[in-house]
Each structure stands twice: as C-alpha cells, then as structure tokens.
Amino acid sequence: MDDRKQKVLLAIVHDYIKTAEPVGSRTIARKYQLGVSPATIRNEMSDLEEQGFIEQPYTSAGRIPSERGYRYYVDFLMRKQELSKEEEELIRREYEVKVRDVGQVIQKTGQLLSQLTHYTAMVLPPRIGISNIKHIQIVYMHQSQAMVIAVMDNGTVQHRLIEIPESITALDMETISKVLNAKLQGQAMKSIKLTLIKDIYYELARHRNLLDLVMELVQESLTLEFEDKIYLGGVFNMLNQPEFRNVEKIKTMLSIMEQEKLLCDLLEGGAGDEGVTVRIGGEIDQLDIKECSMITAPYSIRGRKMGFIGVLGPTRMEYAKVISVVDYMTKHLSQTLEQMIRGRKK
C-alpha cells in the first residue's frame, strides 16, 4: 500500500469517525490537503475498495471504512494520543475523594472511563477466586443463625447468613473461627483442596454440622467468581451515537447490557495477558452486536492479573483516544488498588 493510499484511508477513517457520514472524494480533497484532485482520489478509493479496506453503503454514496480498514488503521496508521493535562487532573482528583474501599474504586473507574470516552464502560472487579483469605469470622446472630464473614486480602469482604443447629453456642463458634483462621489464612479460595478440608474436619469433628455450612459458603464463593458482578458506566452515552438512532438497535443493545454473565465473558474473552486489546466488529465473536468494537485491558495488583476494564462503542470509535484512556486507567487503577491494599505480602 503506497503512501498516498494510506493518506486517503486515514482521511476516510478520520472523517467518518468524526461525522458518521460516508466520505466522498470531494470532501477529502477539500478538507485534507493531499495536493491532488478529487478524480485522483476517486481512483485511489476505487483501489482501496477492491482491496477491502473501505466500502460503499450503496452505489454513488461516499465510502466508509470496512472492519479491515479499521484494523489497518489501528495497526499501522493510528498515531498515539496522550491524555490532556485536564483529563489527567480529573482522574487524579476523582480518585482522591470518597474512594475508601475496593468497590468504590471499581465504580469510580467505570464512571471515569465512560466520562472520558463517551462510550459505555465495563469494569470487572478483582476476582475473589484468586485472592487469599485474610480472616474468617463467624458471628452469632441468634440461636439458629450465624453470619459467616470472609475478609480477602484484595480488600473485599464476602458474607453470608447460615442456619446453625441450636445446640451450637457462641463459644463453639469462636473456637471454630480460630481453627478456620489458623488453617485458611493466606489460602486462595481456589486452592482450598480436599486434604485441607479433611484436616479441618479432623480438628473440629465435634462441630461437623456447622462446619458443613461454612465450607459450603467457601465453596460457593468460589463459584461466585463466575457470576461476578460487573460495573457499567455510561450505558446511555451510546444513545448519543448516531448509529443508535433507531429504537430496535437500542433495544438489542440494552438487552445485552442486562445480561451480566454475557458481559463478563465478553470482557474476559478477548483480552490478552497484558496491554490493551482492540477487537473490531466481527472480531468479537461471542456476540452478534453488529457495528461495535471493544477495547479491553487487564489490570493487576502486584503483578497478578485481577480483573479487566473495557470500553464498548460503535466500530466508528475514536480508537486512538480510547486506547490511551484505557491504558492510562489500568495503570492508575492498579496503582490505586495497590496503595489501598498495601499490606499484601508477595
């Protein structure tokens, strides 16, 4: 692909991202100084179309980038775009106030992502399956009920009400808490194996009843990993995009947004181990939202991948901008979380 063709493609992508209207040869000649006439540009466009980088919605309309065109743009033509001073300032300021626990950080991240990009943001909170138990506590509520609380070292807290046999006293529970703490502290939810459970059983044979219930909680927390909550921000930003002028599209869009499970898969599915991943249109294979692109990236705490953040927008997305925002935010998020949970030992 020669230099001038690249320039033409770049012009088409830029203009279409900005206006959402098919771009004609004349517009390019007028707005982007290439030093050639519209006729020449038409010839180039004809070639580009043959190679599959651009397409025509109908005969005698302007051209729009194809998915392949966007891909080429993202891979070769796009120039990196740093965040502005104001934006960085905004992020810094927002993270400073009122973010006391992990949940709030996650939520704020979603908010910022959507605010900065004007698209829909998705954030997957730190997965508990791969974090370690810091403390387990059983709180007596009344004669047939107790609350099991597990504090994880990523700063989250799991809790559940359980039924207990009436024969068990508050004192019993304290004993159980102690043993559980001794055995489970520092263990990852995932790594709690049968041997360990047997070990605890042995030590607490007397309290087998209660123990069954507690272990059930532990087990369930593990499965919870897969039905994790996901934080969305700016869903209705998407409605400002001209591609959502028609109500049917909005409906499919929103019904997708209500399926948390699907979104989690979407977010986890494509992202690589490190760095920002861009998926354009059909490259998101799980789903048939047409004309959408996703930009995702994992964030980590102390080098361990803990979750994902992502932005969903139309294929006609401001890739350069969104990529740098996502990149910047993962780093900032990792940093904020690390600061918050400073105590973690490697």
Added chain:
Amino acid sequence: MDDRKQKVLLAIVHDYIKTAEPVGSRTIARKYQLGVSPATIRNEMSDLEEQGFIEQPYTSAGRIPSERGYRYYVDFLMRKQELSKEEEELIRREYEVKVRDVGQVIQKTGQLLSQLTHYTAMVLPPRIGISNIKHIQIVYMHQSQAMVIAVMDNGTVQHRLIEIPESITALDMETISKVLNAKLQGQAMKSIKLTLIKDIYYELARHRNLLDLVMELVQESLTLEFEDKIYLGGVFNMLNQPEFRNVEKIKTMLSIMEQEKLLCDLLEGGAGDEGVTVRIGGEIDQLDIKECSMITAPYSIRGRKMGFIGVLGPTRMEYAKVISVVDYMTKHLSQTLEQMIRGRKK
C-alpha cells in the same frame, strides 16, 4: 357523575391502556356493550372532556384519559385484580432458590417486580440507619491497615478499610472490638449519640487514635443512608412501551435512571407510611419525566418500615395489575426478610 358517564370513562381508560391509541365513540360502542349509539357516547364524551377527565390530542382524534381521568379511575372505578395462581407460584419458587442474603432478596424482588408488571422496578434496600448493630469487628490486615466490619441485625454487613497507626497491635484491636461490641450492640446507627461516644472514649482512652477512625466509619455509615444503592430491574421493559418510540424520550428516561440519588428521593418521596401509593403524571413533583406514573409501597420488618419498592411506568399503566403486584410483593418481601433474620428481638 352519573352511571353511564362512569362506564364511558372506564371504557376509554381500559381501551387506551390496552391499545395506546386514542379511543373513539364508535370503538366504544362496538367493543363495550353500553346499549347506546356512538352519537350518545359522543355527547357523554363531550361532557367528560369539559369536566377534565379526558382530552383530545388534536381535533377530530379520539379521546385519551387525562391525569385527572386516571386519578378518578384509580380512586373510584378500578376493580381489584388478584394475582393468578401461576404468578403466585412463580414468586414462591423464585424466592426459594438462591436467596441466601439480604442483597440477593432485594435483587430478586426487583427482578420479579419488573417481570410481572413489564415496567421498570425499583427497590430500596433496608436502610442501615434505622437498623441495629449486631456485632462490630476490627480485623488486622497488616501493620498500617485494618478492616472494620459491622454486622447489622437486618442481615447486611458494612465494611471499610481504615489506616491505623503502626503502634497498634492486633491484640489492641481485639480489646477495642470487645469494648465496642459491649457498648454498641443493639444500638441503631442513628441513635449513636455523643454521650455514648464519650463513654467509649473514656474506656478506651489509650486507643484514641484508632477509635477516631472507627467512629468515623460509624458516622459515615449513617450518611450512607442517604446515598444508598438502589436496585433496578427491567429498565429496558420500558422501551417496549409505544410511548417510547422516539429516541429523545428514551434518552431522558435513561439519564434519569442513572441518577441513583434522584431515584431514591423519588421512591421515598411520595410513599405513605403504609400501603400502596399511586402517583400519576404531574403528581410526581420532583421530576419532569412526563407521562409517567409511579406506584410505590414501603416494606417493613417486624413492623418497622425498612425500605421501599416501586414500579415506574407510563401514565397509561395497568394500574389494577401493578397495584396488586406491588401490594403482594411488599408482603412477601417483608415475610421473606423476617424469616431470614429471624433472630431479631423486639
């Protein structure tokens, strides 16, 4: 208002609720056996319009109920509509599985509400401000950080990471936990007064530093009451309503849905102390969502009002149906929550 006028109004309300089209005199004569000709009905309609119960979108269209018309319908004409056996069965079944903690119950309630009514459901979880502290625990995370956990007797758990001076040991914290529990157990967050705090201060003069932070949490939990989370269900149900054919309306609608604070006010604002409240159109004064009605009701645990549930739909709403669903759900919700937190002493 004489009997026949009521019948005509009822016919108009029913038909408009069903079809979302202005209702003409002929339609009424055909579909609702009133035993009179369209001309007579026209005369009645003319009167009804003069009295403000119905209106015409434009000359020579059919009539639609005015807000006053809906109000009259709800107050005097509407017949109570019981839930079907299938619906009751559905509710029972859904509450049985996988509702282990209060959060899940709340979420499930929202889901059911929207599923049964086909409108948007909102649920305000039990307010912590008016619930009592069951247990306070401080968990040591590492040398400069601790997690404060408060278990409330309504089955919710509050938690927060706090910074602690390095001089404080894990043992210190256990002492503090003990004293806090002794003093705060059974107290409502709201009722924690200065005298009580002084009392604790006195007893724990040595640990004043840490105490400051813990009390701050308690204080903040109190303010949290006002920025409570709200659970929404079936937001996109609304899009199936024909009044949301145009995109602008969808946008205002959704942007309202994203403002949690506003929704909480909305939910709390109009509801009375007991029973179902219906607000029609302009009667929802906080807001300028036009053409919407809200049906709300408080739910309680052991006779104490703990939160609200509500349904938001177009003014052209199936009032009879929604009212009975909301009514039924508050009762069922109260019951489920009471069962779950059985231990509460009056």
Added chain:
DNA sequence: TTTAGCACTCAATAGAGTAGAGTGCTAACA
C-alpha cells in the same frame, strides 16, 4: 499519471393527493 468533464445512480426531501378515523352539529324520533 493526473485531471476535467459528463452521464448516471441513488437516498433524502418535499409536496400533493388520498384514505380513514373521528368529531360536532342538526334535525328527526320515541
């Protein structure tokens, strides 16, 4: 290789006409 010119295509817009639902009025009827 580039450019100007020109015929052709197609969506979007605007206008005109038509159909249909519904009203209000009047006069006749029970």
Added chain:
DNA sequence: TGTTAGCACTCTACTCTATTGAGTGCTAAA
C-alpha cells in the same frame, strides 16, 4: 327530553411522485 341517524368537516398518516444533491465511474485530454 333524551337518543339517534345523517352529514359536513377536520386532521393525521400514508402513498406516490417529482426534485435535489452528493457522489461515482468512465472517457478523453493534458
């Protein structure tokens, strides 16, 4: 006096038909 049939009138929604304009592709000349 209340009810009804008849009829002229109103207004929206829909269809059909130009018209406009942006844009292309091709050809021939520079």
